[in-house]
Amino acid sequence: MAELLKASMATEDWKKLILKTDPKEDWHYLSEGNANIVFTCRKSNTPLAGFVLRLSKQRDFKQQLWPHDLATKWLGKEYIGDIVYPISIPKEFSKTLVETWDKSRPTHRKGQDECETELCEEACLMYNWCQLPMAANVPTKPGKMFTWEIKPKNLFLSSSPFIDDSHIRKLVCEFSRLQWHKHKNKDESICKHCPLNLLFKHNQDKTPKLFLSELLKCVGKQSYLKVFAHVSADSSIPLTTLCEIKDFEHTLENWNVLLEIFSDILQQHLNLFVKLSLLQKLDCYDIEYVHACYRHLHTLQHGALYLSQISLCSEYSSSSLVQSDNKQDDANDEYKQSQTIALEKAYKQLQVLEHKHLSSNSQINSSLSNNACHCSKVESLRNKTVAWNTNVRHTLIQQSVQSNQPSELVDVINQYMVSRVFRDCSVIVTFDSNSFVFYLHSKCSSNTSSFLDTDPKSYCIGVIDLDPKPAQRIKDKWIDVETEILDHYVIKVLGSDSPSNK
Numbered sequence: 001m002a003e004l005l006k007a008s009m010a011t012e013d014w015k016k017l018i019l020k021t022d023p024k025e026d027w028h029y030l031s032e033g034n035a036n037i038v039f040t041c042r043k044s045n046t047p048l049a050g051f052v053l054r055l056s057k058q059r060d061f062k063q064q065l066w067p068h069d070l071a072t073k074w075l076g077k078e079y080i081g082d083i084v085y086p087i088s089i090p091k092e093f094s095k096t097l098v099e100t101w102d103k104s105r106p107t108h109r110k111g112q113d114e115c116e117t118e119l120c121e122e123a124c125l126m127y128n129w130c131q132l133p134m135a136a137n138v139p140t141k142p143g144k145m146f147t148w149e150i151k152p153k154n155l156f157l158s159s160s161p162f163i164d165d166s167h168i169r170k171l172v173c174e175f176s177r178l179q180w181h182k183h184k185n186k187d188e189s190i191c192k193h194c195p196l197n198l199l200f201k202h203n204q205d206k207t208p209k210l211f212l213s214e215l216l217k218c219v220g221k222q223s224y225l226k227v228f229a230h231v232s233a234d235s236s237i238p239l240t241t242l243c244e245i246k247d248f249e250h251t252l253e254n255w256n257v258l259l260e261i262f263s264d265i266l267q268q269h270l271n272l273f274v275k276l277s278l279l280q281k282l283d284c285y286d287i288e289y290v291h292a293c294y295r296h297l298h299t300l301q302h303g304a305l306y307l308s309q310i311s312l313c314s315e316y317s318s319s320s321l322v323q324s325d326n327k328q329d330d331a332n333d334e335y336k337q338s339q340t341i342a343l344e345k346a347y348k349q350l351q352v353l354e355h356k357h358l359s360s361n362s363q364i365n366s367s368l369s370n371n372a373c374h375c376s377k378v379e380s381l382r383n384k385t386v387a388w389n390t391n392v393r394h395t396l397i398q399q400s401v402q403s404n405q406p407s408e409l410v411d412v413i414n415q416y417m418v419s420r421v422f423r424d425c426s427v428i429v430t431f432d433s434n435s436f437v438f439y440l441h442s443k444c445s446s447n448t449s450s451f452l453d454t455d456p457k458s459y460c461i462g463v464i465d466l467d468p469k470p471a472q473r474i475k476d477k478w479i480d481v482e483t484e485i486l487d488h489y490v491i492k493v494l495g496s497d498s499p500s501n502k
């Protein structure tokens with residue numbers, strides 16, 4: 001019944017359904033990041049149970065759905081799920097919701113601002129990956145269900161033609177470099193494992209399990225891995241709520257078995273990670289070149305117009321370039337059209353990348369192994385004087401930027417912006433550990449890996465957090481971070497002089 005209702009419901013009906021609930025009683029705080037707070041509905045027998053309510057902390061935020069659409073087209077709907085947007089939620093409702101759960105919120109996620117509880121009025125409902133597909137609206141058994149979440153950041157090495165092959169950016173993945181940069185003063189939480197290893201299938205040393213056990217050391221300190229247990233909130237009610245576990249090695253019985261299950265599920269879906277890595281590889285030219293394109297567009301006579309075609313850009317969205325209402329509508333149409341074009345172009349580029357990938361090697365894994373990251377062999381790079389000629393690189397970049405048409409520069413920036421979305425997304429898995437007991441017992445004696453294929457009801461896997469980033473971050477954050485990383489990494493980790501002086 002709930003499923004039927006769902007299919008035919010308009011955004012306004014969803015809103016009515018939300019407003020019929022009691023913000024103090026009917027919702028449960030699930031989790032949050034920098035930009036969004038997420039709640040699940042505690043009521044069963046409502047279509048809301050199939051979704052999470054995601055409230056944006058940016059007050060004037062307008063969700064752009066094209067990264068979501070691109071992901072659906074490229075990865076498949078089964079990994080992305082439905083979204084209902086925009087749903088306008090009265091400020092009072094979301095304020096009560098957030099205040100009710102104030103104690104559950106981590107301090108570092110709360111804003112400094114007194115008015116932080118005033119969230120953006122446009123909220124969205126997203127497919128709830130904390131439930132099994134067949135179990136929507138059916139209470140789950142506490143103690144046996146778990147939701148694990150992993151951020152597969154930076155699954156690629158730079159391939160920019162402007163960077164020498166011996167450059168650190170082509171040898172050591174950005175994940176490792178970023179770790180050293182962000183956690184340089186608190187070494188205990190550095191994760192010394194490379195996410196690229198998630199892409200290897202056959203090499204026993206590089207299974208997801210190894211990657212996960214490294215990530216586990218950072219649980220609670222970093223947000224690359226989250227684990228939630230489905231617990232019973234009240235023994236008289238057959239409903240479960242989710243409880244994030246920070247120290248699960250000590251809290252959970254059989255955590256080793258759970259790790260095994262999660263790692264086996266990831267192993268079954270390595271192709272999802274390969275596809276995500278290609279989305280991330282849309283960063284074909286690296287931040288230095290993208291920053292140069294962005295700066296160059298600013299200097300052009302009609303620069304603002306070109307910049308407004310960056311479909312993830314808020315600084316220059318078309319609406320800010322026109323005055324009258326009619327023109328505003330035209331501009332919005334143009335903006336939407338530029339998003340569609342950007343999506344098509346990104347999709348075509350993905351097909352080219354995939355073809356390159358597959359044609360160079362029939363085996364995706366062997367092609368990746370040629371491209372392996374050197375982060376675990378930092379010792380061998382230490383004290384090697386690598387003559388990266390920064391001046392030559394900058395000259396080449398400037399020449400290329402000036403010889404390209406503005407529309408080509410817009411395409412480069414657009415694709416970079418998409419790659420940033422997928423470099424920051426998360427893969428979320430919910431499983432019923434009961435269903436895996438037989439599988440784990442018999443794993444050693446026979447080849448039962450097909451169990452995961454034949455019984456998909458025992459787990460689900462999806463991709464979340466596909467919000468676009470504002471293009472201003474190119475100049476306000478990413479270029480500076482990269483420069484700092486290079487200097488820090490080279491001096492502190494490799495122990496040689498900063499190559500940026502060479």
Ligand SMILES: O=P(O)(O)O[C@@H]1[C@@H](OP(=O)(O)O)[C@H](OP(=O)(O)O)[C@H](O)[C@H](OP(=O)(O)O)[C@H]1OP(=O)(O)O
Nearest residue numbers: 033034035151153178222223224420424469473477
């Ligand atoms: O800068 P990074 O690579 O550390 O990524 C930020 C993430 O840090 P992480 O390293 O994953 O812990 C950061 O994640 P956390 O808040 O640390 O969980 C955000 O995802 C941030 O994006 P936004 O500001 O929410 O749009 C992310 O910022 P963007 O770089 O994607 O803009």
Ligand SMILES: Nc1ncnc2c1ncn2[C@@H]1O[C@H](COP(=O)(O)OP(=O)(O)OP(=O)(O)O)[C@@H](O)[C@H]1O
Nearest residue numbers: 031032033034035036038126127128129130464465
């Ligand atoms: N569709 C979903 N189903 C289940 N849980 C979800 C869903 N979307 C988000 N969550 C939970 O809420 C948390 C915060 O959501 P999300 O990552 O989208 O926030 P964010 O502010 O955009 O994060 P970041 O700081 O990484 O940008 C997630 O880490 C996840 O635990």
